[in-house]
Each structure stands twice: as C-alpha cells, then as structure tokens.
Amino acid sequence: MSTHNNFDPSRRAFLGATVGGTALSIAGLPSQALARINAPHPHEKLKETTEVFGFCDMCYWGCGLKIRSRNGLAMKIEGNPEHPNNWGVVCAKGNSGIMVAYAPNRLKYPMKRVGERGAGEWKRISWDEALDTVAKELKKIKEKYGPQALAMIGHGTWEKPYHRLAHAFGTPNTTSPVFGLCCGPRGLSNAVVTGRNLTGNETIDLENCKYFLMMGRNITESLHNGETLGWLNGVANGAKVVYFDPRYTITASKADEYYAIRPLTDHAFLLAMIHVVVNEALYDKKFVAEQTVGFEELKQRVQKYTPEWAASITDVPADIIPRIAREMAAKAPSVFVYAPRRLTRSANDLGTGLSITILNTLFGVWDRKGGIFSSIKFEVPEIDLPKFEHAHIAKRIETGGDFDYSGDVPQAHFVDEQGKIQRADGAGVMGRWPLANAQYGLTNEMWKAMAEQKPYPVKMLITAGGNGFLNSTDYKTIRQALMNLDFYVAADVIPNEMNMYADIILPEASYLERYDDLQIGGGKEGYVAVRMPAMKPLHDTRDAWTICKQIADRADLGQYFPHDSIKELIEERLKKAGHSLAEIEKKGILKVPADPKENFRGEQGIPSVFPTPSGKAELVPSILKMMKFDDTLDYVEQVRPDEDEFHFTxxxxxxxxxxxxxxxxxxxxxxxENLLWIHPDAANKRGIKDGDLVKVTVRDGRSEQIKVKVTLRIRKDTVFMVHGYGHFDKRMTTAYKKGASDSNLASYAQDPRVGSISMGQSLVKVEKV
Amino acid sequence: MRSQLYLLASRLFNQPTAEHLAVLQHLMTELLQTTSSEVPWRETLIALKPQLKYEENRETEYSRLFILAFPNTTVQPFGSYWLENDQCLMGRSTLEVKKMMAEHGIEIAEDTGLLPDHIVSELEFMALLASQDNEKALQTQQQLLEQHLALWIPRFIAALRAANPASYYQLAADFLEQLIESEIRSIK
Structure with a gap:
C-alpha cells in the first residue's frame, strides 16, 4: 500500500520523539541516546510506503524522482513519470542514490581540524561551534583582506545557497567547474554565434531528428536519461547516426557509420564539412539569407579547408565528407551536429565548438522540427533580497545547469562600470579571460589564483561538494592552493581528497533528506520541480540552505536569508508564481504545456530570436572580431605523439x-576499478598482455599505474581510461586505490581565448611494471 | 549492576567530552565500590579509572577511531556495518533494533546524531532493559545480545585493536569484550 503522504520531518509523522519532560533516566543517570516515544507508536503504519518527489543529485542532468520510504527511511528511488528530464526513467547512478544516504563513509558530524592541514586529524564539534567559527573567520578575512579574499567553489544541485552566502559577503569569486572544466567552449560557441544557450538540458528535438552527426557525443555512456531516451526515439524513428571517436564506444556500436578520428582533430573535419556545405550550396539558403550575417566572409575563410586537407589530418577518408554533407543537406533542417558533452580537450576548443554551431546554423536547424527548439520557461520569481554589494556578480539562474546568456551578457562581462574588484580567476575580465562566463567562472584559474595568490590574495575558501583533485588536473596547484589558505570550510556528504584539507567540515544532509530550492527548467514544456525530504537527515547533518542561513545570521548577513527554512522560501516563491507547495508536492512538478508555435517558430515562418549585436546569427561572430579572437575559426595544429607515445583520453x-x-x-x-584501453598491436610492441599492470607516464613526468585492457576498440595511437578512479583518500574505503586517476595524467593547458582547461593534450608513454 | 555496567560501556564509546567523563567517573566509583573482586573486568576498571580525566587529545583519538579516520580506516561503530552484506547503514539489522526499541516505547532521542544500532545506542538500550525487572525486558536483552551484540562487537573490537588505539580505548575494548563474553556465558 502506498500513499501520497508527504513526509515532513518537522511534523514527526512516525516518530513521537521526545517532548519536554520525557527525558529518560537509567540507573539514576540521564540518558544519552534514548527517549520515550511520546505518542502511541502506530505499528500498523510501519508497512506503509510513502512517496515523495525530488530531483536527482547523482549527476547534473536533474532527473525527476519519486522516492518510496518505509518506516521513515528511503527505500527505493524511481523516476517521476511527469518530469521531462527523464520521463520516469532512472539510471544506475540514480538508483544507487539510496547508498549516498546509507553509506558508512558519509560525513556524519561537524568536524574541526586539529593536526596539520591535510593530515586528517579531526575533532568532532557541535554545529554551534562549527558555525560560530566559520562566521568568525569570515569576519576576520573581510577585515584583513576585504571580501574578495573569499572564494566559493560549488559542485552539486544544492550549491545555490553557498553562492548566495558568498555574494552576500561581497565576493565575486564564486565558481563551478561546469564552464572552465567542462562545457564552457561549447556553451560559448552557441552564445557568440546566436546569443542563445544550448547547454545544460539541451533543447534538441531528438525524437524528430533524421540525421545525427556525433562528434564524440557518447550519448549511451555519458548518459542523461531524457537525452538518451530522446536520441533512442530519434534512432527508432529512422534517424541516421554517424559517429566520430578515437574509441569504439557503445554509441559507436549503435551508429550507422563510425570513424576512428585522430584525437583532437574534430575541428579539421568540421571545417572541411563547412567548406563543402558552402561551396556546394548545401546550406539552407532562405535561412542563411534572412537570418544570418557573415556568410561571404565565412566562405572565404574556409576555402583552404578541403576534404583532402582534412583527411590528411584526421584519418577520416576525404570522400565521405562531401557525402555526409549532402546527406545532411537532404534531411535538413531535421539534422543535428552533436558536440561532445565536455569540450575541454584541444588547443582550440572554441574553434571546434564554433564550427559545430556554424554547421548547425548553415543547415537552418534553429527553431525547426528535428533541430533545435525554443524552450518554454515556467516563470517563478526569485525572492526579494537586498542588493548584493559587489558589481561583478553575474545573475545566477535556478537550474544549476544552464548558462544565462540572455540580455546583454556576455558583453556585460567585460564592463566595469563601478570600478570594483574583478574576479580573481579573470573570467569576464578584459585583458584576462573576457570570454569566460563570469557567472560560473574558471575553476581552474581560481585554483591558480589561490596557489599563486595573484592577482590579489584569496585566503578563505568554502567548497560545496566537488573534488578539486580528481575533478580537474594538476594536483600540485590544487595542493598549493589549499595550503595557502588562512581558512578552508568544506560542506559535503562524503569525504574526499579535497575536503581532507578543510579546517571545518560541515556535513550535508543527502538530497534524499531535505528540501532544496526549486528546480526550474525549460524544454518543449516549461516546468518547476520540487525536492522533498524522503527521510530525516541521518547522523548530525543539515541541508545547505540551513547551514548558509545559520552562517549568514552569525556573520551579520541575515538579511540575505530572511526565511526560517528553505521550505518557507520555496513556499513564498511558488506563491509569487500563483501556486503553492501543496500543489507542487502532489506530482513533484508543475508544468506549462508545450506550444509548437513557440517551440518551432521556424515552422510557422516566424524568424528566430537571436540576441546578438546584429540581431541575427553571426557566422563570423562580431564579439570575437571586436576582441580580435576571430582567428579561433582557423585550424590550429594539435599535439602529436612520438612513435613511442599515445594520445591520452x-x-x-x-x-x-x-x-x-x-x-x-x-x-x-x-x-x-578502471582499466587502460590499448590496441593489441601497441600492446604487443611493448610486451603487454591483457590484465598486466602498466605505468602510464606523461611528458611532464606525472604517472599512474593501472591494469590493461587490450582491445581492438581503440586507435593504435591512443589509450583510454574511465574517469574518476584512482582515489587516494583512505577514508573512501570502497574507492581507495582502485584503478588510476586520469586527472593526474590529463593536461592542464588552456584554450588560449577562453581560459578553459584543455585536458586532452597529454601525450603518454606506457610500460609494463 | 548489569545496568550500570552497560551504561559504563555505552559512555565509554561516546565522545569523551568533559561532561561524559564526569558521568563516567561517578559510575566508575559506584561500580568499583559494589563489584566483587572476582569479576573479570575489575582490573580493567581499576586501570581505566585514573584515565577518566578530560583531555582534548582523547577527543581527537575518538574522532580518528570512530568518525573520520586518516590514515587508518574508521572502526565503524554501527551494527549494520558489520552485519549487513553491503555494509549499508540503516539496514535490516538496524530496523530490528529500532523495532525492539519501539516495542519498549523507546526511540533514539532527536539531535543526538545517533542511529539505533550505534554502539552507544545499543549498549544504553541494554542498560535500560537491565534496569527493568520483567519477562519482556529479559527476552529483548537476550535477543539483542545474541542476534546483534554477540555477532558484531567481537569484530568491532578486533578492528579497534588493529587501529592501534590509545590506552583509554584499549582498556575500553578490554572492558567491552569482558562484559559481552560474560553476558554470553551467563545467558548460556
């Protein structure tokens, strides 16, 4: 039996709990653990299942969840069938979310560092002591260096209150890895060409697409339920899939055609595609004439990029390029050139991203069936807050997964009207990384700023989730940054290599144990979704909003957290939007229906909205020309391995x-554990057999040891490993020393125009141990 | 007396704050006055008594051993960690203890940060039951001892000794082992 009983820990639905005066004494001594159940215990209710709704925190796609609880404990995670991010489907990660709550290794109580920083000596302390200490240190830092000496790095669906706390404190230095370490160049490409956002939950009409040209978009493994489902439906509806990747992935196995492209050379192939499309007039002539600018200049610029030229660089046969271009033109506008999810790889990620956006634009896919649609937003106003003092805090949007390039961004990034201190990572700062998103910042540059204490001292750090070591690269810089700090506060659910360095650890309730701010998203239909607690927080953990409010109250910033609880805050937001918490808790989500007229304006002959300086899609973006960055359109030679080396992927x-x-x-x-994929020929040459332990060494001397998987599914000049392994924190008893860390091998070169990290540029040697 | 012994054990495995240590001293004095010289733990208690003074180091040692160990692995003070196949907390075994508590009108007090099968909770529950003179309390004690404590405490103690604890916790481990062994003997 199940009910839609909304479990509310504050109501103590099941647990009578202690009420004043019922304290227990045993043998004349006060109890430390036990209390008398106040109300008669409803045993018959123990077998009931309650259902609450939420959205997932296991990755950043934000699938809608329905969580079943029994006896006040979350037991099973299912998908919310109403949620457009996943339509009821939950992946293996989503299902395993239960074990986030029940993990024995969870951070359970507030802890204070007592030994050397990073040595791992702690003392359990009370919440009051922890929060008082954080507030005191905040005041100290502000007094000594100014508010900009605080940095905040967030990486989770619950990081929002920490951004607010940092902004209220007055620092511009809040960052999330999403831009500099992941999707930055891709998001930027769409922004500068069309002024539109196409990352986060991408607005691609997957079901109706007839031709997917997939540049390493491994959609079946680097998966998001709604996106993968949409793609599968598109394939089932007859879409052709042409897939490029140095590795034969599961997506490659589902494709109609697969090409083992040389690593880092996608840009060359894409430029040749543009060459053919413009020279053979395969583009959407009406769309290009009416809704774009810069076509003639683009045409001139790509003349040198012939298919034969591309073939010599990419190992992709020259003759397939015109064929693919023609096939796509025949299906356009229901076609899509799919960028990789993470585009932080080569010496010119921005150019790669741009050529993808340009191809899509030439095929006229914007606002067309089977192309890119315009989303509908569920409008839920933010609460009214006093103004943040600092000038350079870009507006943050609600979903935690989108870039907000609406209005005058990104131009506003490089304007300093009030002469206030710019971001330490240089994101959006003229003369440094003006193109980088000032809302999410460049996390790689923020670490560097802390390690070098330039351009000004950054002496206090708050992290909300994340793992600087295994999520980026360059352990040395991260370690130096952490050691340089006067004070470091880590809020998280699990222990990891980064929070091991904290001075104070604040244990977060898991996403199954809390309300959080609303999830607001837009697909063909607009939606707002709620995260409800499926159980009380275990141990002595608290939710992000409560923690931030309690710090703010102590740091004289209480006016930025005017509500008593996050529940009260979302109630007010929903009320402002003309709805209520009770209403949204019925199905976990409220929606505005899809509107084909709005989603697919192009189908009605209505021009698309392109908020660029020209008001049209700019095939040679004026922002880049103004900044003299338009040479990014041109191909840049990529690193090549020597005879005895490999590309590292x-x-x-x-x-x-x-x-x-x-x-x-x-x-x-x-x-x-992860394994190193290596081609049989390359393995034989080195006397390496399947299962052997090998040492992988980067040119700069960093190395890792890992077992080998000998497989034909990879190019001879490339090795590969699954990301995220090689943990070196002993407290992670399951992951400790399992496999190797790709982060300790990846390159930390940068895209020269964006500032994002280019992790694919490492060349490695492999030898048997 | 059994009740006081379990209380002592329970307090020994809670955070050694000044407040807890004051209670421990009181308990210890009482126990040493009343126990006969034949009980197996008497020597252990005598050795422990002078250590019942507050020291910040001991709180650090407590945190190292039972909460957030580094570089050693945490000695998890939860029954379910030792009894469940996947080491999952709040597993079936935890719910059994929770149910036993509920049957006696008891639950874990709010804001203690404890789970029902935390060593502190289970031992205090035994103390409570031992202070009651009725058949039901006796049955629950037997069940909690045989199906829970006797199964995981020896493994917990072995892990604790392997973590090379400070002498306070070596003695606490000795006492807990002696108490549980004696309890198992007397039940048989």
Whole structure:
C-alpha cells in the first residue's frame, strides 16, 4: 500500500520523539541516546510506503524522482513519470542514490581540524561551534583582506545557497567547474554565434531528428536519461547516426557509420564539412539569407579547408565528407551536429565548438522540427533580497545547469562600470579571460589564483561538494592552493581528497533528506520541480540552505536569508508564481504545456530570436572580431605523439559521475576499478598482455599505474581510461586505490581565448611494471 | 549492576567530552565500590579509572577511531556495518533494533546524531532493559545480545585493536569484550 503522504520531518509523522519532560533516566543517570516515544507508536503504519518527489543529485542532468520510504527511511528511488528530464526513467547512478544516504563513509558530524592541514586529524564539534567559527573567520578575512579574499567553489544541485552566502559577503569569486572544466567552449560557441544557450538540458528535438552527426557525443555512456531516451526515439524513428571517436564506444556500436578520428582533430573535419556545405550550396539558403550575417566572409575563410586537407589530418577518408554533407543537406533542417558533452580537450576548443554551431546554423536547424527548439520557461520569481554589494556578480539562474546568456551578457562581462574588484580567476575580465562566463567562472584559474595568490590574495575558501583533485588536473596547484589558505570550510556528504584539507567540515544532509530550492527548467514544456525530504537527515547533518542561513545570521548577513527554512522560501516563491507547495508536492512538478508555435517558430515562418549585436546569427561572430579572437575559426595544429607515445583520453561511463560515485557501494559493484584501453598491436610492441599492470607516464613526468585492457576498440595511437578512479583518500574505503586517476595524467593547458582547461593534450608513454 | 555496567560501556564509546567523563567517573566509583573482586573486568576498571580525566587529545583519538579516520580506516561503530552484506547503514539489522526499541516505547532521542544500532545506542538500550525487572525486558536483552551484540562487537573490537588505539580505548575494548563474553556465558 502506498500513499501520497508527504513526509515532513518537522511534523514527526512516525516518530513521537521526545517532548519536554520525557527525558529518560537509567540507573539514576540521564540518558544519552534514548527517549520515550511520546505518542502511541502506530505499528500498523510501519508497512506503509510513502512517496515523495525530488530531483536527482547523482549527476547534473536533474532527473525527476519519486522516492518510496518505509518506516521513515528511503527505500527505493524511481523516476517521476511527469518530469521531462527523464520521463520516469532512472539510471544506475540514480538508483544507487539510496547508498549516498546509507553509506558508512558519509560525513556524519561537524568536524574541526586539529593536526596539520591535510593530515586528517579531526575533532568532532557541535554545529554551534562549527558555525560560530566559520562566521568568525569570515569576519576576520573581510577585515584583513576585504571580501574578495573569499572564494566559493560549488559542485552539486544544492550549491545555490553557498553562492548566495558568498555574494552576500561581497565576493565575486564564486565558481563551478561546469564552464572552465567542462562545457564552457561549447556553451560559448552557441552564445557568440546566436546569443542563445544550448547547454545544460539541451533543447534538441531528438525524437524528430533524421540525421545525427556525433562528434564524440557518447550519448549511451555519458548518459542523461531524457537525452538518451530522446536520441533512442530519434534512432527508432529512422534517424541516421554517424559517429566520430578515437574509441569504439557503445554509441559507436549503435551508429550507422563510425570513424576512428585522430584525437583532437574534430575541428579539421568540421571545417572541411563547412567548406563543402558552402561551396556546394548545401546550406539552407532562405535561412542563411534572412537570418544570418557573415556568410561571404565565412566562405572565404574556409576555402583552404578541403576534404583532402582534412583527411590528411584526421584519418577520416576525404570522400565521405562531401557525402555526409549532402546527406545532411537532404534531411535538413531535421539534422543535428552533436558536440561532445565536455569540450575541454584541444588547443582550440572554441574553434571546434564554433564550427559545430556554424554547421548547425548553415543547415537552418534553429527553431525547426528535428533541430533545435525554443524552450518554454515556467516563470517563478526569485525572492526579494537586498542588493548584493559587489558589481561583478553575474545573475545566477535556478537550474544549476544552464548558462544565462540572455540580455546583454556576455558583453556585460567585460564592463566595469563601478570600478570594483574583478574576479580573481579573470573570467569576464578584459585583458584576462573576457570570454569566460563570469557567472560560473574558471575553476581552474581560481585554483591558480589561490596557489599563486595573484592577482590579489584569496585566503578563505568554502567548497560545496566537488573534488578539486580528481575533478580537474594538476594536483600540485590544487595542493598549493589549499595550503595557502588562512581558512578552508568544506560542506559535503562524503569525504574526499579535497575536503581532507578543510579546517571545518560541515556535513550535508543527502538530497534524499531535505528540501532544496526549486528546480526550474525549460524544454518543449516549461516546468518547476520540487525536492522533498524522503527521510530525516541521518547522523548530525543539515541541508545547505540551513547551514548558509545559520552562517549568514552569525556573520551579520541575515538579511540575505530572511526565511526560517528553505521550505518557507520555496513556499513564498511558488506563491509569487500563483501556486503553492501543496500543489507542487502532489506530482513533484508543475508544468506549462508545450506550444509548437513557440517551440518551432521556424515552422510557422516566424524568424528566430537571436540576441546578438546584429540581431541575427553571426557566422563570423562580431564579439570575437571586436576582441580580435576571430582567428579561433582557423585550424590550429594539435599535439602529436612520438612513435613511442599515445594520445591520452578519458571519459565518463553510464554508472559513474565524475569522481563522486566511485565510493558508492552499489555503483562500485558495476566496475570496481578502471582499466587502460590499448590496441593489441601497441600492446604487443611493448610486451603487454591483457590484465598486466602498466605505468602510464606523461611528458611532464606525472604517472599512474593501472591494469590493461587490450582491445581492438581503440586507435593504435591512443589509450583510454574511465574517469574518476584512482582515489587516494583512505577514508573512501570502497574507492581507495582502485584503478588510476586520469586527472593526474590529463593536461592542464588552456584554450588560449577562453581560459578553459584543455585536458586532452597529454601525450603518454606506457610500460609494463 | 548489569545496568550500570552497560551504561559504563555505552559512555565509554561516546565522545569523551568533559561532561561524559564526569558521568563516567561517578559510575566508575559506584561500580568499583559494589563489584566483587572476582569479576573479570575489575582490573580493567581499576586501570581505566585514573584515565577518566578530560583531555582534548582523547577527543581527537575518538574522532580518528570512530568518525573520520586518516590514515587508518574508521572502526565503524554501527551494527549494520558489520552485519549487513553491503555494509549499508540503516539496514535490516538496524530496523530490528529500532523495532525492539519501539516495542519498549523507546526511540533514539532527536539531535543526538545517533542511529539505533550505534554502539552507544545499543549498549544504553541494554542498560535500560537491565534496569527493568520483567519477562519482556529479559527476552529483548537476550535477543539483542545474541542476534546483534554477540555477532558484531567481537569484530568491532578486533578492528579497534588493529587501529592501534590509545590506552583509554584499549582498556575500553578490554572492558567491552569482558562484559559481552560474560553476558554470553551467563545467558548460556
């Protein structure tokens, strides 16, 4: 039997709990653990299942969840069938979310560092002591260096209150890895060409697409339920799939055609595609004439990029390029050139991203069936807050997964009207990284700013989730940054290599144990979704909003957290939107229906909205020309391995997210350790056999040891490993020393125009141990 | 007396704050006055008594051993960690203890941060039951001892000794082992 009984820990639905005066005494001494149940215990209710709704925190796609609880404990995670991010489907990671709550290794109580920083000596302290200490240190830092000396790095669906706390404090230095370490160049490409956002929950009409040209978009392994489902439906509806990747992935196995492209050379192939499309007039002539600018200049610029030229660089046969271009033109606008999810790889990620956006634009896919649609937003106003003092805090949007390039961004990034201090990571700062998103910042540059204490001192750090070591690269910089701090506060659910360095650990309630701010998203239909607690927080843990409010109150910033609880805050937000918490808790989600007229304006002959300086899609973006960055359109030579070296590649797999799920007892069962993929010829040459332990060494001397998987599914000049393994924190008893860390091998070169990290540029040697 | 012994054990495995240690001293004095010289733990208690003074180091040692160990692995003070196949907390065994508590009108007090099968909770529950003179309390004690404590405490103690604890916790481990062994003997 199940009911839609909304479990509310504050109502103590099941647990009578202690009420004043019922304290227990045993043998004349006060109890320390036990209390008398106040109300008669409803035993008959123990077998009932309650259902609450939420959205997932196991990756950043934000699938809608329905969580079943029994006896006040979350027992089973299912998908919310109403939620457009997943339509009721939950992946292996989502299912394993239960073990986030029940993991024995969870951070359970507030802890204070007592030994050397990073040595791992702690003392359990009370919440009051922890929060008082944090507030005191905040005041100290502000007094000594100014508010900009605080940095905040967040990485989770619950990081929002920490951004607010940092902004209220007055620092511009809040960052999430999503831009600089992941999707930045891809998001930027769409922003500068069309002024539109196409990342986060991408608005691609997958079901109706007839031709997917997939540039390493391994959609079946680096998967998000709604996106993978949409793609599968598109394939089932007859879409052709042409897939490019140095590795034969599961997606490659589902494709009609697969090409083992040379690593880092996608840009060359794409430029040749543009060459053919413009020279053979395969583009959407009406769309290009009416809704774009810069066509003639683009045409001139790509003349040198012939298919033969591309073939010599990419190992992709020259003759397939015109054929693919023609096939796509025949199906356009129901076609899509699919960028990789993470586009932080080569010496010119921005150029790669741009050529993808340009191809899509030439095929006229914007606002067309089977192309890219315009989303509908569920409008839920933010609460009214006093103004943040600092000038350079870009507006943050609600979903935690989108870039907000609406209005005058990104131009506003490089304007300093009030002469206030710019971001330490240089994101959006003229003369540094003006193109980088000032809302999410460049996490790689923020670490560097802390390690070098330039351009100004950054002496206090708050992290909300994340793992600087295994999520980025360059352990040395991260370690130096952490050691330089006057004070470091880590809020998280699990222990990891980064929070081991904290001065104070604040244990977060898991996403199954709390309300959080609303999830607001837009697909063909607009939606707002709620996260409800499926159980009380275990141990002595608290939710992010409560923690931030309690710090703010102590740091004289209480006016930025005017509500008593996050529940009260979301109630007010929903009320402002003309709805209520009770209403949204019925199905976990409220929606505005899809509107084909709005989603597919192009189908009605209505021009698309392109908020660029020209008001049209800019095939040679004016922002880049203004900044003299338009040479990014041109191909840049990529690093090539010597005879005895390999390109080093890594990627996600279907049941792990970044470096945060390897210690999960359930997901670890699927793949306890990662392996180094190597081609049989390359293995034989080195006397390496399947299962052998090898040492992988980067040119700069960093190395890792890992077991080998000899497989034909990879190019001879490339090795590969699944991302997120090689944990070196002993407290992660499941993940400790399992496999190797790709982060310790990946390159930390940067895209020269964006500032994002280019992790694919490492060249490695492999030898038997 | 059994009740006081379990209380002592329970307190020994809670955070050694000044407040807890004051209670421990009181308990210890009482126990040493009343126990006969033949009980197996008497020497252990005598050795422990002078250590019942507050020291910040001991709180650090407690945190190292039972909460957030580094570089050693945490000695997990939860029954379910030792009894469940997947080491999952709040497993079936935890729910059994929770149910036993509920049957006696008891639950874990709010804001203690404890789970029902935390060593502190189970031992205090035994103390409570031992202070009651009725058949039901006796049955529950037997069940909790045989199906829970006797199964996981020896493994917990072995892990604790392997973690090379400070002498306070070596003695606490000795006492707990002596108490549980004696309880198992007397039940048989």
């Amino acid at each position: 890594f990627a996600r797999i279907g049941f792990h997210t970044h470096a945060r799920t390897q210690d999960n007892i359930w997901t670890a069962e699927f793949m306890p």
